[in-house]
Amino acid sequence: MRGKSVLLVIGGGIAAYKALELIRRLAERGVKTRAILTSAGAQFVTPLSVAALTGNRVFSDLFSLTDESEMGHIELSRAADLVVVAPATADLMGKLAAGLANDLASTALIATDKPILMAPAMNVRMWQSPPVRRNLETLKSDGVLFVGPGDGEMACGEFGPGRMAEPLEIIAAIEAALTNHGGPLNGLKALVTAGPTQEPLDPIRFLANRSSGKQGYAIAGALAAAGADVALVSGPVEIAPPPHVNLIKVGTARQMLRACEAQLPADIAVMSAAVADWRPESPASGKIKKDDGRAVPEIRLVENPDILATLAKSSNRPRLLIGFAAETDHVRAHASAKRARKGADWILANDVSADGEGRSVMGGDRNQIHLITVETEESWPEMSKADAARRLVQHIVRHFQETQT
Ligand code: PMT
Numbered sequence: 001m002r003g004k005s006v007l008l009v010i011g012g013g014i015a016a017y018k019a020l021e022l023i024r025r026l027a028e029r030g031v032k033t034r035a036i037l038t039s040a041g042a043q044f045v046t047p048l049s050v051a052a053l054t055g056n057r058v059f060s061d062l063f064s065l066t067d068e069s070e071m072g073h074i075e076l077s078r079a080a081d082l083v084v085v086a087p088a089t090a091d092l093m094g095k096l097a098a099g100l101a102n103d104l105a106s107t108a109l110i111a112t113d114k115p116i117l118m119a120p121a122m123n124v125r126m127w128q129s130p131p132v133r134r135n136l137e138t139l140k141s142d143g144v145l146f147v148g149p150g151d152g153e154m155a156c157g158e159f160g161p162g163r164m165a166e167p168l169e170i171i172a173a174i175e176a177a178l179t180n181h182g183g184p185l186n187g188l189k190a191l192v193t194a195g196p197t198q199e200p201l202d203p204i205r206f207l208a209n210r211s212s213g214k215q216g217y218a219i220a221g222a223l224a225a226a227g228a229d230v231a232l233v234s235g236p237v238e239i240a241p242p243p244h245v246n247l248i249k250v251g252t253a254r255q256m257l258r259a260c261e262a263q264l265p266a267d268i269a270v271m272s273a274a275v276a277d278w279r280p281e282s283p284a285s286g287k288i289k290k291d292d293g294r295a296v297p298e299i300r301l302v303e304n305p306d307i308l309a310t311l312a313k314s315s316n317r318p319r320l321l322i323g324f325a326a327e328t329d330h331v332r333a334h335a336s337a338k339r340a341r342k343g344a345d346w347i348l349a350n351d352v353s354a355d356g357e358g359r360s361v362m363g364g365d366r367n368q369i370h371l372i373t374v375e376t377e378e379s380w381p382e383m384s385k386a387d388a389a390r391r392l393v394q395h396i397v398r399h400f401q402e403t404q405t
Contacts, residue, residue: 001026001029001030001031001174001175001178002029002030002031003030003031004030004031004032004081004082004178005031005032005033005034005079005080005081006026006031006032006033006034006080006081006082006083006084006174007033007034007035007036007076007077007079007080007082007083007084007108007112007114008022008023008033008034008035008036008054008084008085008086009035009036009038009083009084009085009086009088009092009105009108009109010035010036010037010038010041010045010050010086010087011038011040011041011085011086011087011088011089011091011092011105011121012038012039012040012041012042012043012044012087012089012091013040013041013044013087013089013121013122013164014044014121014155015086015087015121015163015164016041016044016045016087017044017045018086018087018164018166018167019035019041019045019050019086019087020045020049020050020053021167022084022086022167022170022171023035023050023053023054024053025167025168025171026171026174027053027054027055029171031174032054032056033053033054033056034054034056034059034076034079034080035050035051035054035056035058035059036058036059036060036076036104036105036108037050037058037059037060038060038092038103038104038105039060039103040089040091042060047060059073059076059104060104061104062103062104062107073104073107073108073111074111076108077107077108077109077111077112077113077114078111078112078113078114080114081114081178082114082115082116082117082174082177082178083108083109083112083114083115083116083117084116084117084118084119084170084174085105085109085116085117085118085119086118086119086121086164086170087119087120087121087122087164088118088119088120088121089120089121089122090122090126090127090129090131090132090135092105092106092109092118093118093120093132093135093136093139094131094132094135095109096109096110096116096135096139096144097134097135097138097139097142098135113244115143115145115177115183116144116145117144117145117146117147117170117173117174117177118139118144118145118146118147119146119147119148119149119164119165119170119173120136120146120148120149120162120164121148121149121162121163121164122149122162123156123158123162124158124159124160124161124162125158126162127149127160127161127162128160128161137394138390140184141222141225141226141390141391141393141394141397142222142225142226142390143183143184143224143225143226143227145173145177145183147165147169147170147172147173148163148164148165148169148170149161149162149163149164149165150163150164150165150166150169151163183225183226183227183228184226184227184397184400184401185223185226185227185228185268185393185396185397185400186227186228187227188227188228188229188267188268188400189228189229189231189263189265189266189267189268190220190223190228190229190230190231190266190267190268190269190270191230191231191233191260191263191264191266191268191269191270191318192216192219192220192223192230192231192232192233192245192269192270192271192272193216193232193233193234193235193256193260193270193271193272193273193275193307194211194213194215194216194217194219194220194232194233194234194235194237194272194273195211195212195213195216195234195235195236195237195273195274196208196209196210196211196213196235196236196237196273196274196275196276197235197250197251197252197253197255197256197273197274197275197276197304198235198236198251198252198276199252199253199276199278199279199280199283199304200251200252200279200280200283201280201283201284201288201299202283202284202285202286202287202288203284203285203286203287204287205288207276207278207279207280208235208236208276209274209276209362210274210360210362210363211235211237211273211274211362211363212237212238212239212362212363212364213234213235213237213238213239214239214363214364214365214385215272215324215361215367215385215388215389216232216234216270216272216273217232217234217237217239217241217242218242218385218386218388218389219270219272219389219392219393220232220241220242220245221242221245221386221389222386222389222390222392222393223268223270223393223396224242224244224245225244225393226393226396226397228267228268229246230244230245230246231245231246231248231263231266232245232246232247232248233248233250233256233259233260233263233273234247234248234249234250234273235250235251235256235273235274235275236249236251248263252276252279252304253275253276253279253304253305253307254279254304254305256273256275256307257305257307257310260307260311261310261311261314264311264314264316264318265316265318266316266318266319267318267319267320267400268318268319268320268322268396269311269318269320269321269322270322270392271307271308271311271321271322271323271324271344272324272348273307274326274362275304275306275307276304277303277304278301278302278303278304279301279302279304280299280300280301280302281300281301281302282300306342308321308323308342308343308344309341309342309343312342312343312344313343320345320346320396320399320400321343321344321345321346322344322345322346322347322348322392322396323338323339323342323344323346323347323348324347324348324349324350325338325339325347325348325349325350326350326352326361326362327349327350327351327352328351328352328353329353331349331350331351331370332349332370332372332377334349335347335348335349335370335372336349336372336377339372339374345373345374346371346372346373346395347371347372348369348370348371348372348392349369349370349372350367350368350369350370351368365384365385366382366383366384366385367382367383367384367385367388368380368381368382368383369388369391369392371392371395
């Protein structure tokens with residue numbers, strides 16, 4: 001831990017006094033701490049005591065001109081090796097889960113590109129309440145790490161889970177996070193395909209489809225947030241890659257297959273790309289001209305390799321191989337047959353027909369998925385592609401937890 005640095009966010013709770021002890025323990029281990037003290041946190045500990053123990057000035061105001069000119073909030077959130085929230089209140093957890101940023105602490109938490117470790121502390125009923133449970137699940141699937149809370153008598157007089165972990169427990173969790181970057185999929189390699197492929201007819205024309213890459217990019221981002229080492233093999237799309245993924249750009253199905261095979265072995269593969277099933281047999285080397293009087297050109301197609309089926313048969317087959325099925329009728333039945341035919345472990349069926357207003361899952365922002373495995377079928381409600389990605393990653397995490405125990 002020596003030489004590492006931590007950004008400590010101190011939330012508003014009686015357990016804030018333990019944050020002072022935490023800073024001392026970190027200093028003993030040679031870890032530098034910068035602190036953000038929320039306005040609620042400052043009701044429990046003073047900026048002066050935090051500054052004295054960290055040996056650094058304390059940050060608390062998002063709109064402070066002095067602070068922003070010395071160190072902007074984005075830089076503050078990224079300069080440390082790890083962001084620790086102690087105590088993590090229901091408010092701070094809720095803001096991060098919902099993506100809200102209206103003060104320095106919540107902004108830094110969203111802006112950071114470093115792992116986040118939360119030490120929750122709150123009343124037992126709050127901890128057990130449905131909104132806090134939901135937020136906890138969301139944050140965990142986003143890759144946020146947690147330590148505690150423990151059981152015991154609370155400052156409010158009630159008994160049960162909600163007490164912030166003791167400073168030495170938090171130190172142990174910090175040590176683990178700093179050494180392995182944390183995340184439930186830490187140490188696992190994931191391969192994701194996304195977007196369309198483009199199959200050339202001539203140097204300027206191609207066969208393709210309407211896939212935007214949004215679903216696959218969201219899955220790659222959610223896997224990376226859960227700690228996986230992610231290779232994203234993408235056809236041509238217009239969107240930016242998520243942070244912490246290794247983006248490999250390809251054009252055709254055959255290039256996509258080669259790029260995927262180069263990423264093996266992998267623990268997880270999610271094939272969300274809309275790969276062209278056929279390509280023009282002999283693309284013209286020059287522009288196909290429209291000469292008056294000449295017949296309309298005939299384009300002969302040949303079949304492309306099936307990337308999913310090829311990986312399923314590979315001697316380096318990914319341990320968990322997940323395909324998608326884009327269907328327009330008998331969605332679940334066709335998808336289920338496709339899973340078996342292509343040799344995937346799971347298949348995510350989505351209906352890609354256009355709705356009454358011409359919107360489709362392909363190219364759109366939302367999805368409604370049926371997760372089909374060898375033994376089970378589960379239909380998810382319609383949700384954003386980001387939420388669908390997080391839900392899939394929760395299933396993947398559970399799968400690896402179950403197969404490892
Ligand atoms: O990109 P978006 O706009 O966000 O849209 C998302 C999506 C609709 C493209 C995505 O959710 C999806 O359904 N992807 C799969 C599209 C598809 O090609 O489905 P398919 O039923 O034709 O193929 C079944 C599976 O085989 C897929 O995992 C596909 O990647 C794979 N495949 C298909 C053909 C081929 N030659 N090689 C393959 O690996």
